[in-house]
Amino acid sequence: MMDPFQLKYGNKLTSILFIPALLADIFWVACVLAALGGTMSVILDISSYYSVIISAGVGISYTLLGGLYSVAYTDVIQLIFMLFSLVSKGSSDIILDYLKKYTQ
Numbered sequence: 001m002m003d004p005f006q007l008k009y010g011n012k013l014t015s016i017l018f019i020p021a022l023l024a025d026i027f028w029v030a031c032v033l034a035a036l037g038g039t040m041s042v043i044l045d046i047s048s049y050y051s052v053i054i055s056a057g058v059g060i061s062y063t064l065l066g067g068l069y070s071v072a073y074t075d076v077i078q079l080i081f082m083l084f085s086l087v088s089k090g091s092s093d094i095i096l097d098y099l100k101k102y103t104q
Contacts, residue, residue, distance in 0.1 A: 033059075 006014040037052035044051070063071055 005017060033052050033055055036055035037048050040046070040051035040055060041048045062074075
């Protein structure tokens, strides 16, 4: 993403513009790990600290073993599951609630 800026404005401005992008990625990963750790700590009834460590270990090992293709395929599979659950459960509930509300 920074290559066009680097070609047009040089290395100094590009290195300055890289800092906010790097910080955003670091905070994004921290938020994801905190969410995974919170979810695991509630479900498995273990400490949040250990949940975050386990989540980070699984994510790092999964990426190292399978590469970015495995991450991309996992995203596609998760998207299919989300769409299926949205269509199967969510749509039927919304339609039934609408029919109950406006047909009485």
